[in-house]
Amino acid sequence: MPRKSSNARNRASMRNKINDADQIDEITDAMSNIIGENPNPIKRQIKVHQLPWTKKQKEFFKIALADDTRVVFVNGPAGTSKTLLSVYCGLQLLNKKVISDMMYLRSAVESSESKLGFLPGSADDKLRFYNLPFLDKLDELLPDSRVEKLEQEGRISMFPVNFARGMNWASKCIILDEAQNSTLKEITTVLTRMGNHSRCFILADPMQTDLHHNKDGAFQKMFNLFADDESYRMGVRTFEFDEDDIMRSELVKFLVKKMKNI
Numbered sequence: 001m002p003r004k005s006s007n008a009r010n011r012a013s014m015r016n017k018i019n020d021a022d023q024i025d026e027i028t029d030a031m032s033n034i035i036g037e038n039p040n041p042i043k044r045q046i047k048v049h050q051l052p053w054t055k056k057q058k059e060f061f062k063i064a065l066a067d068d069t070r071v072v073f074v075n076g077p078a079g080t081s082k083t084l085l086s087v088y089c090g091l092q093l094l095n096k097k098v099i100s101d102m103m104y105l106r107s108a109v110e111s112s113e114s115k116l117g118f119l120p121g122s123a124d125d126k127l128r129f130y131n132l133p134f135l136d137k138l139d140e141l142l143p144d145s146r147v148e149k150l151e152q153e154g155r156i157s158m159f160p161v162n163f164a165r166g167m168n169w170a171s172k173c174i175i176l177d178e179a180q181n182s183t184l185k186e187i188t189t190v191l192t193r194m195g196n197h198s199r200c201f202i203l204a205d206p207m208q209t210d211l212h213h214n215k216d217g218a219f220q221k222m223f224n225l226f227a228d229d230e231s232y233r234m235g236v237r238t239f240e241f242d243e244d245d246i247m248r249s250e251l252v253k254f255l256v257k258k259m260k261n262i
Contacts, residue, residue, distance in 0.1 A: 037171070037196070037197055038097050038197060039100065039170075039171065040100040040171070041097035041100065042095070042097060042100075042155065046094060047142070047146075048088065048091045048095070048141055048142065049141050049142070049143075056241065056245050057081065057245075060074075060239055061088075061089065063237050063239055064085070064086070064089045064199075064201070064237075065089055065092060068235050069199065070198070070199060070200065070234070070235035070236060071191065071194070071199075071202065071226075071235065071236045071237065072199075072236075072238070072239055073202045073204075073222060073223045073226060074086070074201060074202065074203045074238075074239050074240075075204055075205075075220075075238070075239070075240045075241070076205060076240060076242070076245065077242070077246060078205055078208060078246070078248070078252065078256060079246040079248030079249070079252045079253070080242075080247065082177075082203040082205075083133050083134070083137050083175070083177055084140065084141070087102075087137040087141060087175065089173070089199075090102040090173035090175065091141060094155065098197065098199075099171050099173045099197070099198070100172065101154060101155045101156060101157065101173075102155065102172070102174075102175065103156075103157050103159075103172055103174045104156070104157070104158045104177065105159065105160065105175065105177070105190060106130050106161065106178050106181075107160065107161050107178065107179075107181045107182045107183075107186055108160040108161075108162065130160070133177060134158060134175070134177070138156070161186045161189060162186070162189075164189050164190060164193055168195050169194055170195035170198060171197045171198060172198045173201075174190065174193075175200075175201045175203065176190050176200070176201070176203065178203070178204065178205075178208075179219045180207075180208060180217050180219050181217065182217065182218065182219060183218055184218035184222075187202065187218050187222055202219065204217075204219040204220075206219065206220050207256070207259070243256050243257045243260070
């Protein structure tokens with residue numbers, strides 16, 4: 001692929017600038033005291049696109065990127081950018097050499113009342129559909145071809161929660177997405193894999209659970225359990241978005257508010 005000219009790079013840089021320059025300063029300040037012992041830091045800085053973050057999103061960054069934060073439970077309806085914000089934080093932690101790589105996990109639960117049945121292809125092909133939200137957010141935040149390069153370098157990985165048993169995660173950013181579909185055992189498995197200098201984001205929208213009637217999701221219980229002062233002192237945080245924080249569209253905001261009454 002031909003290298004972009006300096007003029008093209010400059011034009012792209014100008015397009016990606018945000019209107020409020022103070023946003024970058026606030027995010028940088030939140031990360032300024034992060035200290036870690038990363039045995040495999042990234043060698044070259046990743047250019048991460050800046051978006052017009054809202055006040056609530058900047059509040060999330062301050063908590064998520066604080067040096068003493070280890071786990072963040074994030075509760076919010078569809079369209080509140082939970083995955084995008086967590087992926088952004090992971091990329092910033094990579095740039096600060098706090099972590100060595102990012103891991104995206106989901107419970108292998110279909111978002112449908114009926115089964116899809118057999119899917120052709122390798123294990124990677126079958127699971128690719130579950131990983132599309134992560135890849136989509138990376139494409140939104142990174143320049144062309146950078147996602148593929150990070151994957152080749154082993155800086156990003158994606159797999160179901162049930163593959164995590166027995167692993168030890170040090171200096172990693174773990175994103176457990178769609179955690180409203182995760183059982184107590186699955187969330188416990190993710191949390192108990194965490195080694196030194198890792199950071200974990202547990203994301204959920206309880207309104208969109210796909211678990212069958214004989215299974216109970218554990219996210220809301222854990223969110224409430226860890227929303228206390230003792231957990232805060234241990235680096236476990238909780239953060240909640242509501243319908244007013246929906247950024248996807250005004251239509252989605254209206255629909256979610258309306259469907260809460262069902």
